[in-house]
Amino acid sequence: MADMDYSAAQDAELVQASRTGDMVAFEQLVARHRDKIYARAYMMMRNEEEAVDLSQEAWVKAWQRLVQFQGDSSFTTWMTRIVINLCLDQLRKRKRQRAESIEAMEEESGGVERQMPVVMVNPTERLERAELRVRIDDALGKLSEAHRTVLVLHEFEHMEYKNIAKTMKCSIGTVMSRLFYARRKMAVLLQDLKTSE
Amino acid sequence: MNEDLQLKLQAYLDGELPSGEARAVAELLARDSAARALLAELTNTRDAILSHEADIKVPESREFYWSKIRRQIDREEQAAPAIKTISFSERIRRFLVPAGAVATVAIAVMLTFPGNSVNGDAFTDVADADAFTYHDYESGTTLVWLDYPDENILPESESDDTLDL
Numbered sequence: 001m002a003d004m005d006y007s008a009a010q011d012a013e014l015v016q017a018s019r020t021g022d023m024v025a026f027e028q029l030v031a032r033h034r035d036k037i038y039a040r041a042y043m044m045m046r047n048e049e050e051a052v053d054l055s056q057e058a059w060v061k062a063w064q065r066l067v068q069f070q071g072d073s074s075f076t077t078w079m080t081r082i083v084i085n086l087c088l089d090q091l092r093k094r095k096r097q098r099a100e101s102i103e104a105m106e107e108e109s110g111g112v113e114r115q116m117p118v119v120m121v122n123p124t125e126r127l128e129r130a131e132l133r134v135r136i137d138d139a140l141g142k143l144s145e146a147h148r149t150v151l152v153l154h155e156f157e158h159m160e161y162k163n164i165a166k167t168m169k170c171s172i173g174t175v176m177s178r179l180f181y182a183r184r185k186m187a188v189l190l191q192d193l194k195t196s197e
Numbered sequence: 198m199n200e201d202l203q204l205k206l207q208a209y210l211d212g213e214l215p216s217g218e219a220r221a222v223a224e225l226l227a228r229d230s231a232a233r234a235l236l237a238e239l240t241n242t243r244d245a246i247l248s249h250e251a252d253i254k255v256p257e258s259r260e261f262y263w264s265k266i267r268r269q270i271d272r273e274e275q276a277a278p279a280i281k282t283i284s285f286s287e288r289i290r291r292f293l294v295p296a297g298a299v300a301t302v303a304i305a306v307m308l309t310f311p312g313n314s315v316n317g318d319a320f321t322d323v324a325d326a327d328a329f330t331y332h333d334y335e336s337g338t339t340l341v342w343l344d345y346p347d348e349n350i351l352p353e354s355e356s357d358d359t360l361d362l
Contacts, residue, residue, distance in 0.1 A: 023267070023270075027263055027267075030262070030263055030266060031259055031263070034255050034259075034262060035253065035254050035255055038253065038254070038255040039253035039254075042253055043253070048256055052255065052256070052257060052262070055255070056262070056265055056266050056269065057269075059266045060266060060269045060270055060273065063266075063270050064270075064273070118231070118234040118235050118237075118238045119238045119241075119242075129248065130252075132245065132248065133248070133252050136245060136246060136248075140246075151246065154211070155243060155246050155247055156247075160213065161208075161211075161213055176204045176207065176208065177204070179207065180203060180204055180207050183207070183238075183239050183242045183243065184238075184239075184242075186242050186245075186246065187238050187239075187241070187242045190242070190245060
């Protein structure tokens with residue numbers, strides 16, 4: 001691997017080199033994808049320090065499990081699954097500590113938000129990109145962990161309902177309900193933020 | 198609009214409906230302005246969220262971030278063989294401690310009845326006292342369990358008071 005041009009190499013080549021113990025190749029993979037992996041952890045945890053720790057733990061696990069990566073999906077998809085699972089484990093631990101079940105969200109999955117009037121304003125039309133990002137970030141922070149997780153898995157990971165249900169260990173109906181609630185809540189929060197200006 | 202229809206609209210947006218149901222929802226959208234409005238809201242929200250992700254970056258330099266990963270990998274790789282060594286020595290210890298205890302008991306029995314061991318009566322006495330043995334041919338170890346007669350058989354005067362046969 002001494003002749004390898006790491007910065008020009010494909011992910012698959014870097015993975016192959018990493019499997020043989022080539023730390024430089026692995027470092028290149030980390031450098032390439034660290035923002036994406038961190039972003040996923042941050043979206044789920046809403047805490048920079050936790051997101052950094054969990055994303056780094058994901059990289060350590062990836063190094064230890066490189067032999068298990070078959071190349072059926074892209075390396076980033078595989079990595080993202082690792083960090084998502086770590087985040088879900090962390091969220092479940094946190095829920096247990098709070099004696100609050102991640103499944104017990106019925107009170108939020110229907111009720112008031114389902115009956116809310118439709119938000120007619122498109123937030124992307126009225127706010128600058130940077131401002132919109134801050135506002136969306138704030139709104140995401142106001143969602144429960146269960147609702148935010150469904151949103152992240154669906155919107156960013158493009159996971160189908162059934163796969164989200166499998167990942168979160170809940171029914172497809174619960175996934176649909178949580179996703180609907182999360183989107184409606186986000187719409188209202190973004191509208192509120194604009195009208196409060 | 199009922200819950201089922203709301204969720205169907207969402208599933209339509211997400212491409213999760215079978216073609217038959219998707220056609221039915223499309224027909225509904227053509228004639229129902231409330232359904233169109235809800236679909237527009239869901240679409241706008243989805244698009245707004247998607248525009249958010251690209252700007253999230255690791256709040257640490259590349260070198261610092263990597264150095265922590267590297268240290269953790271090194272630490273875990275060093276710890277792994279140590280755990281194996283401990284496990285092996287623990288297994289040895291678990292074997293030796295009871296084996297040593299049994300050997301001690303066996304020696305104590307032999308020292309307690311030194312005369313009997315000469316003429317062969319010791320075996321008979323021990324057997325009479327409800328002793329039993331186990332010999333492991335593979336390891337060459339003999340285990341002996343003993344109940345001494347004078348611990349179980351009370352003097353006649355006491356046994357009359359306590360034993361109700």
